[in-house]
Amino acid sequence: MSHTPTAAGTARTVTQILAAVVAVVFLLVGIAGFIPGLTTNYDQLTFAGHHSGAMLLGVFAVSVLHNLVHLLFGVAGLVLARTARGARAFLIGGGLVYLVLWLYGLLIDHGSAANFVPVNDADNWLHLGLGVGMIVLGLFPLSAGRPRADTR
Structure with a gap:
């Protein structure tokens, strides 16, 4: 099935x-980054920079800026998902952004001021997976990206 009807009678593509x-x-990840317990060392959460000691799920480096970026990315995704073209743009474009962020994380010194987001090795692997995964979702399956014509 390539689309799902909504209450308004319009169809949402896959x-x-x-x-x-x-x-x-x-959105959930952005919110979780502000919840003590889900974020360890919460008292070390800073606005930005590599010196933020807060870790989402005890694994991923986070800061207020990092959490806000996740929240904004989520809001942008929901807005763009309102159309099929926007949804593809979010998935493919967002995937490319995460691949660039992965490269950034590989190239910078994690202990330097260049690590303002901040990122760590776990973030780098996650960003690689997100980048590839989002691009694949945006491209797969191309025919399921559009509602089928009514054959009645």
Whole structure:
């Protein structure tokens, strides 16, 4: 099935649904970064920079800026998921952004001021997976990205 009817009678493409799910995950991650317990060393959470000692789930380096970026990315994803073209743009464009962030994380010294987001090795692997995964979701399956014509 390539689309799902909504209350308004319009159809959501598979790509739109996938983009919305990814966007909601970004929103949840952004919120989780502000919750003590889900974020360890919460008292070391700083606005930005490599010196933020807060770790989401005890693994991923976070800061207020990092959390806000996740929240904004989630909001943008939900807005873009309203159309099939926007959903594809969010998934593919967002995937490219995460691949660039992965490269950034590989190239910078994690202990330097260049690590303003901040990122660590776990973030780098996550960013690689997100980048590839979002691009694949944006491209897969191309025919399921559009509602089928009514054959009645």
